[in-house]
Amino acid sequence: MKQYDYIIAGGGCAGLSLAYYLALSSLRTKRVLIIDAEDKGQNDRTWCFWGDQPTAFDDIVTREWPVLAFADERGEKPGNLGTLRYKMIRSADFYRKVKTAIARHPGFEILQARISEMGESGSGAYVMADGRRFEAGWVFNSLLRNGGPPSAGGPHHFLLQHFTGWWIRCEEPVFDPEKGMLMDFRTLQYRSTRFLYVLPFSRHEALVEHTVFSPGKLHPKSYERALEAYISETLGAREYTITDVEHGAIPMTDKPFPASASAHIINIGIAGGAVKPSTGYAFSNIQRQARQIAAQLSMTGSPVLPPPPASRFRFYDSLLLNILQDYGEEGKFIFGSLFRRNGMRRILRFLDENTSIWEEARIFATLPLVPFLRALVLAKLWPALRKLSPGRWRPSSRKAPDVAYGIREGVKN
Ligand SMILES: Cc1cc2nc3c(=O)[nH]c(=O)nc-3n(C[C@H](O)[C@H](O)[C@H](O)COP(=O)(O)OP(=O)(O)OC[C@H]3O[C@@H](n4cnc5c(N)ncnc54)[C@H](O)[C@@H]3O)c2cc1C
Known part of the structure; x- marks a missing residue:
């Protein structure tokens, strides 16, 4: 059994962001193991965020938009972002960049294996993956099911932001490549909050996503029908090809995610409460969290951050x-x-x-x-x-939605 300084359980956005900031810091000589069930060679999602400051990932931004719009039956309202930019990163570019950066440091290892268990072991913590045991001083966990999601019940709210997106190429020039559509409500609501999200790459190509805020996911056909109706009726595209598909579900809850699963297991990413509950955005929070943990570790040797002030x-x-x-x-x-x-x-x-x-x-x-x-x-x-x-208080029997990871499927034309 090999001993590490840090184990990063889950090498997705949060795990690899943390690995990246560790590799940039004085801790680059540490022994770090990143374990993920997938090889992360595919583009399994895209991340959007906004800002007017340079970020560590500006060199891999696929596209940025200076204008964002809102629309409903009353029409469209575009808004200029001034110095702000709405940016998109493809996860495949992100995984590649981080892996290249950490490959320079011999103490960093990536292991493709399925984690089945983790827990405390003496002065550190252990992780079981594919039947093998790994130990470290600290484990950083981004797996939702191992000490991640808060359980249902009590006065909290649980929703999913769930969506299906099509990358389409249209015959007609129906898009304005300078303008992203953040929320277009010209779709049937069915007693939930439903909208279209459109990110154009040219006058002919865009990611068009049907997004719903509701406690549970829809039948796959429901997203497809809404996308078809929107593309043909609202965008006015008669001929188009679907080049790729993205599905996702992001938890939206006000129940706090625990910052740690135990003394030496620190939760990060969605499992560490990085999602903004009312919007589902997490990428910028994940970057902030990973930078803070790396800085705290190099300054004090402990990654335990003070609890955030009540906000x-x-x-x-x-x-x-x-x-x-x-x-x-x-x-x-x-x-x-x-x-x-x-x-x-x-x-x-x-x-x-x-x-x-x-x-x-x-x-x-x-x-x-x-x-x-x-x-x-x-x-x-x-x-x-x-x-x-309290005698009259009965905990809610409402079940938290089952959170599924986003997947991206190639589609044959
Ligand atoms: C399709 C999609 C699009 C999104 N778009 C945006 C966006 O535009 N902007 C934004 O701010 N947020 C977005 N989000 C929300 C959030 O930023 C992402 O979900 C982000 O990837 C969360 O990072 P994470 O590290 O917490 O989880 P992940 O990136 O999902 O990483 C968790 C990792 O754990 C691994 N894993 C899980 N179980 C095991 C196991 N048993 N053993 C080993 N490995 C395991 C997974 O393979 C995965 O790589 C999106 C989410 C999805 C699903």
Whole structure:
């Protein structure tokens, strides 16, 4: 059995980001084992994020958009991002870049194996993978099922952001390659929040994704029908070819993910609470988390970060999740008010949790009052009152959605 300084369980976005920042730091001489069940040679997803500062991954950005739009039956509202850019990275480019960077350090190893178990062992932790045992001072876990997801129940909300996306090539020039469509609500809502997300690469090519916020996934045909209707009726593309397909499901919950599974097992990525609960975006948070862990480790020898301060943004997330979970059809009107009555830059800064409390008050003043007041009463005041008489409190029997990993399939034309 080989002893490592660090084991990274799961070499996806969070695991490889952490490996990358370790390889850039003074810890590059450590013995680091990255274990993943897959070889990560494929493009299994794309990540989008926004910002106006340089990032470690700018050299592999596939495309960036200076304009983002919102649309519903009232029409389209484009918003110029100014100095901000909405960027896309293909996971295959990310995996390749990180693997190249860590290959320079002989102490870093990648193992393709399925992890079945992990736990504490003396002054460190162990991981069982394909029947073999590996030990390290610290284990960084990005596997949702091993000490990751919070269990259902209590006053928390559980939703999935689930989607199917088609990469299409159209005969007609129907896209504006400078403009991404963040949310287009011109699709049937069926008492949930459903929209199209369109990222064009040229006048003829785009990723078109049908996205739903709801407790469970749909039948595959439902996403396909919505995509077909949108492409032909809303985009007006009569002839098109599907060149690739992407599916995904991202947990949206206000139940905190534990920062660690045990004393020497630190959760990272989605398992470590990196998803913004009300939007499903995680890439930027994962980068922040991985950089912080690497910096903390090199400064103190311990990766344990202080708990994040209580944030009013968690409260906002929770109110929105309450509305989306129980009154999903209202999502369209809430996002409609948000996008129609606020500039895109302010919205992105709000979603990034970079606004002042005054800006947030101005944003909330543009939103419909009744759903938020109702959520305040149902999600916050009522549970607080029930806590005062715990005998009457019955934990919710609502089950957390079963979280599936995103997959990308090649499609034969
Ligand atoms: C299709 C898709 C698109 C997304 N797009 C965006 C986006 O545009 N912007 C954004 O901010 N966020 C996006 N997200 C959300 C989030 O950024 C990603 O899910 C991100 O990959 C999460 O990183 P992670 O490391 O936590 O999980 P992953 O990247 O999924 O890594 C977990 C790794 O663990 C491995 N693993 C699992 N079980 C085992 C096991 N038993 N043994 C060994 N290995 C195992 C998996 O193979 C995987 O490589 C997207 C998610 C999906 C699914």
